[in-house]
Amino acid sequence: MKLQWKNGFDKPPQSYWMASVQIPQYEQLSSNMNVDIAIVGGGIVGLASAFLLKQCGFKVAVLEASGILQGTTAHTTGKITAQHDIIYSTINTNLSVESAQQYADANKAAIKAFDDTIRQNNIQCDFSWQSAYVYTQDEKEVQKMQEEAKIATQLGFTTAYLEEIPLPIKVKAALRFDNQAQFHPLKFLLAVANLIPGNGCHIYENVMALDIQNDNGYSIKTNTGYLVKAPNIIIASHYPFYDGSGIYFSRIHPVKSYAIGIKIKEKFPGGMYITAEEPGRSFRSTPLSDGSELVIVVGEHHKTGQGGDTNVHYKNLIDTANSMFKVEEILYRWSAQDYTTLDMIPYIGSLTSNTPGIFVATGFRKWGISTSMAAALILKDYITGKENPWASVFNPVRAEPMATPEKFQTLKTNITNSLSQCMQAQIDNDTNIKLGEARIIDIEGKKYGAYVDFEGKQHVVELICTHMGCIPQWNSAEKSWDCPCHGSRFTYDGDVIEGPAKKPLAKSTISD
Numbered sequence: 413m414k415l416q417w418k419n420g421f422d423k424p425p426q427s428y429w430m431a432s433v434q435i436p437q438y439e440q441l442s443s444n445m446n447v448d449i450a451i452v453g454g455g456i457v458g459l460a461s462a463f464l465l466k467q468c469g470f471k472v473a474v475l476e477a478s479g480i481l482q483g484t485t486a487h488t489t490g491k492i493t494a495q496h497d498i499i500y501s502t503i504n505t506n507l508s509v510e511s512a513q514q515y516a517d518a519n520k521a522a523i524k525a526f527d528d529t530i531r532q533n534n535i536q537c538d539f540s541w542q543s544a545y546v547y548t549q550d551e552k553e554v555q556k557m558q559e560e561a562k563i564a565t566q567l568g569f570t571t572a573y574l575e576e577i578p579l580p581i582k583v584k585a586a587l588r589f590d591n592q593a594q595f596h597p598l599k600f601l602l603a604v605a606n607l608i609p610g611n612g613c614h615i616y617e618n619v620m621a622l623d624i625q626n627d628n629g630y631s632i633k634t635n636t637g638y639l640v641k642a643p644n645i646i647i648a649s650h651y652p653f654y655d656g657s658g659i660y661f662s663r664i665h666p667v668k669s670y671a672i673g674i675k676i677k678e679k680f681p682g683g684m685y686i687t688a689e690e691p692g693r694s695f696r697s698t699p700l701s702d703g704s705e706l707v708i709v710v711g712e713h714h715k716t717g718q719g720g721d722t723n724v725h726y727k728n729l730i731d732t733a734n735s736m737f738k739v740e741e742i743l744y745r746w747s748a749q750d751y752t753t754l755d756m757i758p759y760i761g762s763l764t765s766n767t768p769g770i771f772v773a774t775g776f777r778k779w780g781i782s783t784s785m786a787a788a789l790i791l792k793d794y795i796t797g798k799e800n801p802w803a804s805v806f807n808p809v810r811a812e813p814m815a816t817p818e819k820f821q822t823l824k825t826n827i828t829n830s831l832s833q834c835m836q837a838q839i840d841n842d843t844n845i846k847l848g849e850a851r852i853i854d855i856e857g858k859k860y861g862a863y864v865d866f867e868g869k870q871h872v873v874e875l876i877c878t879h880m881g882c883i884p885q886w887n888s889a890e891k892s893w894d895c896p897c898h899g900s901r902f903t904y905d906g907d908v909i910e911g912p913a914k915k916p917l918a919k920s921t922i923s924d
Contacts, residue, residue, distance in 0.1 A: 454480030666899025717896025
């Protein structure tokens with residue numbers, strides 16, 4: 413019997429990773445301070461970088477706008493893999509085999525760094541070695557799979573080209589990468605975070621970085637009123653909180669994807685899986701504390717703020733799960749947001765050519781586990797003055813031959829579509845909104861977002877994103893206002909869930 417979909421959920425979204433750990437709280441910045449390296453962002457890039465740089469003898473401060481490990485890092489699939497769907501043949505074709513080799517070697521080094529850190533510090537985080545599969549059910553994708561297999565072997569991966577995979581589905585072709593891994597990302601990172609404070613190193617929460625000032629050295633201006641001065645700054649805030657004339661708003665775009673955590677009657681066959689074509693699907697399992705296993709089904713990605721009724725994406729994942737497994741229960745659901753660059757290669761390195769000492773890591777294209785650790789390794793070498801063998805392919809100020817005029821036009825169209833959607837969303841002043849629903853209301857040319865909670869209370873905000881003025885759209889599955897231009901997300905009361913916006917939406921009221 414298939415587990416039936418119902419329109420909506422009884423509980424709000426929560427990732428398994430967050431539900432299964434206790435995250436400690438850290439103090440807020442309470443005075444001006446000087447450190448060797450200031451890191452903005454308490455996710456995997458920020459904490460891994462702080463850990464590595466402390467080992468080098470630096471005094472490091474991590475500044476997190478809310479609480480550590482509650483953003484994208486807490487909503488990943490937890491795959492530690494250099495198999496990033498179809499990427500190596502793309503880099504080889506559009507750049508060079510040398511660039512593909514750098515990308516591969518950086519992610520191989522990241523896998524080793526995870527393994528080394530876990531073993532050396534005896535971190536219990538459900539780490540296990542797994543094979544990673546990319547597969548296709550579309551005959552049109554077979555040639556791409558063959559090309560990826562050829563270049564992957566050339567780059568030194570242990571791979572196998574297959575026509576069957578352990579999952580209960582028929583495929584046209586598949587590629588298996590051996591010696592990959594998976595883990596519980598928060599169990600790992602909480603252990604790493606515990607090793608950072610001390611010897612002049614700190615983690616601060618509820619400290620939003622607002623700006624970087626350059627007056628006899630860099631200083632980070634924060635919402636606490638205090639400054640953090642440092643000769644080196646790492647921007648690990650997912651979307652760069654400070655642009656430095658790097659025009660990152662025109663070079664990255666946000667994408668949402670969805671996950672469900674389910675129990676199934678049969679045994680999951682092991683391994684990690686992802687499709688090569690749309691609609692994207694990803695599968696893996698992880699052990700639960702009672703000895704059973706949770707199967708994680710991921711997919712349904714779309715541009716932030718442009719996903720329609722977002723509950724439908726969870727429904728589609730449930731349908732996929734029912735078609736493959738005997739589903740017993742849906743235990744968790746969550747979504748993630750990540751940024752993609754114009755050429756699909758992350759930006760890791762100097763923010764701009766005119767900002768020495770300011771570094772950035774962003775645009776991981778939903779492969780942020782391995783690439784975040786690679787970023788930490790690369791940034792450590794930048795700061796210590798060591799030449800890094802993989803840095804050039806990730807250089808944020810690189811030429812981008814893969815960034816075609818069509819991709820620039822896509823980003824421009826993205827913003828235009830956002831504005832046109834808002835015009836189409838204009839309705840009359842009827843405020844008779846059903847419980848649990850929201851609508852955009854236009855009053856004398858000004859747009860408001862009105863949501864009525866299940867107790868009948870109305871929550872109204874002015875729908876002008878505080879980042880660059882676009883119009884957020886309603887996310888029905890997570891009861892949030894999501895900006896389709898650059899990915900800022902707000903609660904129905906207007907508070908910032910994630911940037912680049914730093915200020916909340918203005919609260920308002922609407923009279924009947």
